[in-house]
Amino acid sequence: MPYGPEWERLVAPDEQLRLLDHAHGSLSALAGHLHEATGGLAGAVGPALGAAAADAVGSTEHLTWETLEHALTRSL
Incomplete structure (x- = not known):
């Protein structure tokens, strides 16, 4: 998918994260x-x-690029 508004909408619903x-x-x-x-x-x-959020539960309770990058290396 090319980077643009549609991609940004894909990432935007972070209010669903319960951190x-x-x-x-x-x-x-x-x-x-x-x-x-x-x-x-x-x-x-x-x-x-999902993986980054699971990692953050009980520890940092928020997502950073580092937690996402770590989750991506495990999931890709």
Whole structure:
């Protein structure tokens, strides 16, 4: 999928994440990084977000590029 508004909408619904210290809307700033890391593979975003969120539960309680990158290396 090319990078653009549709890709950004794919990453945007981070309000669904149930993390105590996550700033809603913060994933939009990482949309470009996610696109580059996944090669635009839309199907990789959901599993990576889920894995990163699971890692954050009970520890940082928020997502960062580092937690996402770690999850991507496990899921791709």
